[in-house]
Each structure stands twice: as structure tokens, then as C-alpha cells.
Amino acid sequence: MSVAGRNSQDNQDRVQIFDTTLRDGEQSPGISLNTQEKVEIAQQLARLGVDVIEAGFPITSPGDFEAVETIARQVEGPVIAALARTHKADIDAAWNAVKDAARPRIHTFISTSDIHIEHQLKTTREDVKGQARAAVALAKSYCDDVEFSPMDATRADVEFTAEVCAIAVEEGATVINIPDTVGYTTPEEYAAYLRRLYELIPGLENVTLSVHCHDDLGMAVANSYAGVLAGARQVECAVNGIGERAGNCSLEEIVMLLRTRKDIHGVDTNIKTRELARTSRMVSRLTGYQVPPNKAVVGRNAFAHESGIHQDGVLKERSTYEIMDPRDVGLDSNSIVLGKHSGRHALRDALEQLGFKVEGQALNQAFKRFKEIADRKKQVTALDLEAIVSDEMRERVDTYALSWFEVEAGSRREPSARVAVRMPNREESVGFAHGDGPVDAIFGAIRDAVDTECELRSYTVSAVTEGADALGEVTVVLHAHGRLASGQGVATDILEASARAYIRALSNALDGAAIREAEGVIADAATERTPGP
Ligand code: KIV
Ligand code: ZN
Secondary structure, three states: OOOOOOOOOOOOOEOEEEEOOOOOHHHOOOOOOOHHHHHHHHHHHHHHOOOEEEEEOHHHOHHHHHHHHHHHHHOOOOEEEEEEOOOHHHHHHHHHHHOOOOOEEEEEEEEOOHHHHHHHOOOOHHHHHHHHHHHHHHHHHHOOOEEEEEEOHHHOOHHHHHHHHHHHHHOOOOEEEEEEOOOOOOHHHHHHHHHHHHHHOOOHHHOEEEEEEEOOOOOHHHHHHHHHHOOOOEEEEEHHHOOOOOOEOEHHHHHHHHHHOHHHHOOEOOOOHHHHHHHHHHHHHHHOOOOOOOOOOOOOOOOOOOOHHHHHHHHHOHHHOOOOOHHHHOOOOOOEEEOOOOOHHHHHHHHHHOOOOOOHHHHHHHHHHHHHHHHHOOOEEHHHHHHHHHHHHHOOOOOOEEEEEEEEEEOOEEEEEEEEEEOOOOOEEEEEEEOOOHHHHHHHHHHHHHOOOEEEEEEEEEEOOOOOOOOEEEEEEEEEOOEEEEEEEEEOOHHHHHHHHHHHHHHHHHHHHHHHHHHHHHHHHOOOOOOOO
16 A cells, blocks of 8 residues: 655655754653754754754743844754744744745644633634634745644634644644644544545645654654545654643654555655664753653663563564564664774774864863763673763863762761852862762752752663663752753763762753843743744
8 A cells, every 4th residue: 555645845755853952842740851952963963864843942932032043043954943832923023033034934823612712712703714814824935845733623613723734724824733732632533634635635736745643652753644645745743642631743753664564555754763772862861751661662671582582583583573664763872882992083083983073172171071981891882882972071160060979878868968069150169968868968068069049850771781880870860040940961970970960950040041041031021932833
């Protein structure tokens, strides 16, 4: 079977991947990425080969605006999209943020379900039609590429949604995206809904139909796939499936589903699947959202065989129990690349092979960390290098940094810690605290050193590789300076990794405080607050 897309402009056998990790994904509770981290993810998404990056929702904050603008200016390859409600101020902000991209897109949305129209928008269907028309027309006056979404479409009257989308098409929308905003639909129902839209909307076959599914009932990938079978040629998804509530369609799952079962549907994506595992690790590291071991495609156990029968089968012939090759998703990158005696050149070459261009001072710093780790660990693998470099990239001169720490602990004494923190003014401040355990004591000593109050919301430790000498990776989420912020740290010593992670989370919270100060000024001038979609 081969499923034809309906849009005569689309490449019929290609499904465009629209990545919304930095917009819908970033709306997950506890995720707060700064601009540098968002650019880092966007660069990796470009390397992965996504067709569109939805970089953010610029009206929501100066920080979001800055991140979208920086990505539009620096990230080459994909279309860069920004989200906007139908308000003029939103569309102006979206356009100003993406206008420097080689291929900008404005994505505007308004709800078509009566539940939203009545209770949230407190308006009428007629008004929704008017707002959709005005918004698409305005966006189109700035930008050729305009996407329109009727939010909560799957709970809306299909005839009314079609009327609104027809207006958007008339005004020049290039993409019509049908969101299952609350993850309510089922594959058959969704496919029937999309087929009905093709019947009702004149000219829908001349634009790209897109799907955007949430995972509240665990159906986001299945529903997106049903959408593709019904003719959609863009799938909106997020790395590791992050997003509002239960999240979005998982990018790696829909991509590998389309690749692996191309035999039955005849369509594929432009994704370089060998980058999937690395992209997943990067997003997990920077967001603090751990990937469950049994997660399809990128989980640590996605290709592990436990039962004797399965192991026996795979040893004899891989295809007995494996439907994908782990190398195709980049899960073979744990090869040993360097040893204790490797030099600076070898490190630079290895990093280059892993896609990191590290020179000058950054290379010296990475080399120093590599040596420290190589002294303690017999073998340094590609995964270790990736973790060290990502860790080094977190180090900034304008915030707090760990100088040194000492801990006293044991089963017969109350743990205590002394930690020296390099302050933003470059001076060192030493703090001291007792705690319930060594990690708690370290966190207390850091708070003492920087003289701030904050509340620990979550603390997770994982091993970068297997074995007793594995690098430990710690993620901390805390509430400080009035906001949630996360931080990560990597070291052979879990206590050191914990201290680094805690200090980085505090630094990120400090960034947010500075941003909010600026926001306060802007909020005074604004007439309303902007809730996320
Ligand atoms: O879930 C949703 O409806 C959205 C829209 C803004 C596309 O995220
Ligand atoms: Zn969404």
C-alpha cells in the first residue's frame, strides 16, 4: 500500500518533520531553557534534519523573543517558525523574531471548539472567523509561509472548523494544522475528521495538511500516523515526546515508524536517524526530563534482550527479535575512543567525529576535564566525551561556578560540607552546612555561600555508561528567585556532579530573575498577560 498525500505541491512520499521541542516541549512543567541551551538544541535539530523548528512563542516573554530571534539568525537549514495567537501584537512579535531567518514561518492559532470559544475566549463563532481572517492576512503581509491551527479541533464541530480553515486558506495560509490539543481523539476518528476536511475545504489539496497530537491517552504517535495515512504531509512532534501535560507525539517514534514500515505506507522523512539517540540525550540532559529505560527507539533498553530465548535468537540472527538496527538510531556510539595517554589532538579529532567543534580555550578546558576523568576511569567512551563537553558548555563566566568542596560524612557522624563558589564578580565565597546526608550538606553549604533561599524540587542521578567507574550525571530542579530552574552536572564523583548541577540550577534561576526584571518594565506597558496555548 502507498498512501498519497493530497497536496499537489508536496513531495508525495516525504513527510515534513515539524519539531516543537522548543515551544510545546518547553511548556512542560519544570523545563526552563535559556537562550544558549535553546540554540544548542536547535543546532542539533538542524543536524538531525528536521524540516521546521518551532523555536518559541515570542510574545510570551523577552527571553522567548530573544531565543527565537537568535535561532532565526544562527541556525541554518530548517524553516524557523514562531507561534502567535491571532492578536496583532502576537503576530508582530512573531514576525520580528523570525524575520532574519533564511526561511521564516509565522504559525497562528485560535480555538474552534465551542468549549474553548464559550469558556476561554468568551466570544462567538463569528468573531473567531473574523480573528482568523485578520490574523492570517496580517501574517501573510509579512511572510510567505503562514501556518494556521484551529486549536482543540478534534473536539470542535468539523463543519465549523472547516469554515475557519477555509478562510485561512483563502487568505493565503500555506499549512493547515489540525491539533488534537487535549489528546482526545482516536486514530480512526482523526483520520475520518481529516478526510472530511478535504471534502469541506476548497483548496485544501493545494496546501500542506499537518497533524499535531497530544499523548493524554497514549495515542499521539498512533493518531499522527493515522493522519499521515489520511494525507497529512507534516507531523508536529517533540524529541522524547515532551510537551504540555502527557506531551506531544514523540519525534523519534514517528520517524522510526515511518522508516521501518515504509513497506506498507510508502512514505518517509528527511531525518538522519543516526542522530536520534544523541538528540534525545541532549534534550534529556538540558531539560532534566529523563528518558525511561523502556522508551521506544531511544530508551537504554530499547535494544536490550533479557530473556535467554531472545538472547539466543539475536546471537544467531539479529532479525529474530529486532525490527530496527540500533546503529540506525545512533545507539552504537558507546565505542571506546580514547585512553589515559591520548593527547589534545586525539581528543579534538574524537570530538569532531561526535559533531563538536571545540578549539582554543574551550579545547584546553575540555582536555583538562578529559584528563581528570581518564585518570579515574580506565576507558573513555564516546558517551563520556559527549557528557563532558556538554557539561563544559554549561560553564559560564557571568554566573556562579563550583571552585572546590569538602565533605565529612559517615554512619556515626552528622554529615557536613564546605563549598567554595565563584561568584559572578569572580570572587570566591565559602559556605558551610550540616545536612541529612552528604548531598544535602553540600546543597546547604552552596546556599550559605551564595546567601540565597531556594527549594529543591527534584534530584535525579543516572550513569552515563555502564560499570562501577561510570560518569555520574545529576539533574537538579529547584525553585529560586520566584521560578523553577534546572541544572545538570557530570563527574566521576556523584557529590561533585551534584554540586555542579545545583550551582547551575541556581545560575539559571538568576538568569530568569534578570529577565523578569526586564519583563516587569514591559508588562507595565502591556494591556494583558499572555497565557500559553
Ligand atoms: O496543542 C495545541 O493545540 C497547540 C497549538 C498551538 C498548535 O499546541
Ligand atoms: Zn500542542
